[in-house]
Amino acid sequence: MNGKAGKVRIKKDLDASKLEKNLVVSTAPAVGLPDETLPFFALSYALGNVLASFAEPEFVTDTITVPPQSCGSAIGLYRILEETARRFGVEVSGGHTGCYEGVELPLITVTAYGKMVKTPIKPSDGDSVILVGEPALESGWLRWLAGLSEHKVEWNQLTPVPALRDMLKINGIKLAHDVSEGGIGGALVELQERYGLNVTLTDMELFSMLSEPSYGTVLAVTNGEQEVCQELNELGHKCKSIAVLGGSQPLVKYKESDAWAIYGKPACTFDRTANRFSLFLKQLSEIDIKDLVPEVGMNVAYSENASDIGSVIGVDGRIVKCLNGVRFGSPAYGASRHVGYMLLELKKLGAKYRVAANIRLSDKITDTLRKMNMKIQEVNVEDLYCPPLRMIRETGIIADAYIEKPSVGLEGSVVLLSEDLDKMRDIMEKLCT
Numbered sequence: 001m002n003g004k005a006g007k008v009r010i011k012k013d014l015d016a017s018k019l020e021k022n023l024v025v026s027t028a029p030a031v032g033l034p035d036e037t038l039p040f041f042a043l044s045y046a047l048g049n050v051l052a053s054f055a056e057p058e059f060v061t062d063t064i065t066v067p068p069q070s071c072g073s074a075i076g077l078y079r080i081l082e083e084t085a086r087r088f089g090v091e092v093s094g095g096h097t098g099c100y101e102g103v104e105l106p107l108i109t110v111t112a113y114g115k116m117v118k119t120p121i122k123p124s125d126g127d128s129v130i131l132v133g134e135p136a137l138e139s140g141w142l143r144w145l146a147g148l149s150e151h152k153v154e155w156n157q158l159t160p161v162p163a164l165r166d167m168l169k170i171n172g173i174k175l176a177h178d179v180s181e182g183g184i185g186g187a188l189v190e191l192q193e194r195y196g197l198n199v200t201l202t203d204m205e206l207f208s209m210l211s212e213p214s215y216g217t218v219l220a221v222t223n224g225e226q227e228v229c230q231e232l233n234e235l236g237h238k239c240k241s242i243a244v245l246g247g248s249q250p251l252v253k254y255k256e257s258d259a260w261a262i263y264g265k266p267a268c269t270f271d272r273t274a275n276r277f278s279l280f281l282k283q284l285s286e287i288d289i290k291d292l293v294p295e296v297g298m299n300v301a302y303s304e305n306a307s308d309i310g311s312v313i314g315v316d317g318r319i320v321k322c323l324n325g326v327r328f329g330s331p332a333y334g335a336s337r338h339v340g341y342m343l344l345e346l347k348k349l350g351a352k353y354r355v356a357a358n359i360r361l362s363d364k365i366t367d368t369l370r371k372m373n374m375k376i377q378e379v380n381v382e383d384l385y386c387p388p389l390r391m392i393r394e395t396g397i398i399a400d401a402y403i404e405k406p407s408v409g410l411e412g413s414v415v416l417l418s419e420d421l422d423k424m425r426d427i428m429e430k431l432c433t
Helices: 035-052 073-088 137-145 161-167 183-195 204-209 225-234 258-262 272-285 337-348 363-371 387-395 421-432
Strands: 023-031 055-066 092-099 107-116 128-132 173-178 199-201 218-222 239-245 300-302 313-322 325-333 355-360 376-378 401-404 413-418
Touching (some): 035 055, 035 073, 035 107, 035 173, 055 073, 128 183, 137 258, 161 173, 161 225, 183 199, 183 218, 225 239, 258 272, 337 387, 337 413, 355 421, 363 413, 363 421
Parallel strands (some): 376 401
Antiparallel strands (some): 023 107, 300 313, 300 355, 355 413
16 A cells, blocks of 8 residues: 555455355445535445445444544534435445544445345456546545636546446346446446456547546446447437457556645535645645755744734644654644745735744755845844744845754744746755755
């Protein structure tokens, strides 16, 4: 796993696991997305796996766990889950709800049980792989959610359940596999590994989207793709042939999408500004910034178009050095007030800075900043609260970096300014090399 979050299976099942005879079961969690979406996705993941095994869902059970400070939300989440289950056509027959220390984000796990109505058929050389649904919709939603795109995608479209229910009625489909972690490319590789048949991609326009999050789509194997796709089209589902099984070459490697990094705290609310800032902090955590962090800790503030300090988002608890590296506080409006006030003051002067951060001063850092052609201003005023802020107010000097030299009992520091979060991340990365 290389330290990355994701799915680990002890036994490789493409979808649901067989219990006995014609009974199947699937357990799936939902976490790291806005709370009100979690019941929908947990149910969809579990039910989709059951349906992809050619089984009709019978009932589901659930487990809802939330952080101690969110205990009051648990009942609301269950009510949403119960209503969502009704819309999916299943009954919640039991489960567990609780709030626990150690839980950082709400987590909903659904277990779905079903009875097989037909048996999947082992694929053969020459069979076609068809894609049902629209690729990369999930990626579009995640990017919108994290403030990286202005194109909004409705999250309740992101389910394979309706298509899979209709696919149960269609003859000629040998097996189905819903697309989840790893995108369409990952699902194709799972088919390849499970059945020992190489996958040859025939729809090359899809190549750039193979690793994009595409939940809501389904792969199906058939030897009658035209007839199957026609039936699915008539039922309102997009369908096209994308690959064939067999051949001498396995599926070629492709670049992993950066959209998967959005899952977790960067996508756990519908506040796109907070999500964008949270994603920036996650990206910073992947850089070795320990040498940039002052002894008092690093503050970072982000303002999209703030008019007061309460609408500037910062890091509650700062970014601090610890024995095992760096620990990040949580995004919070009104935190990191020193650098937040600097953004507001510079905005009054017409500057376009939206991000401010304080870092440790060193000769290497100042040399690198000069090589980057950044405008540097040495702070030559005194103030018990924030000397750079006072200097800006008194002189109106606008700079890319304000340097405070060390004094008795105080280490030197630099306040960096940038027009956007990506540029600030790039600046810090260059300062660390």
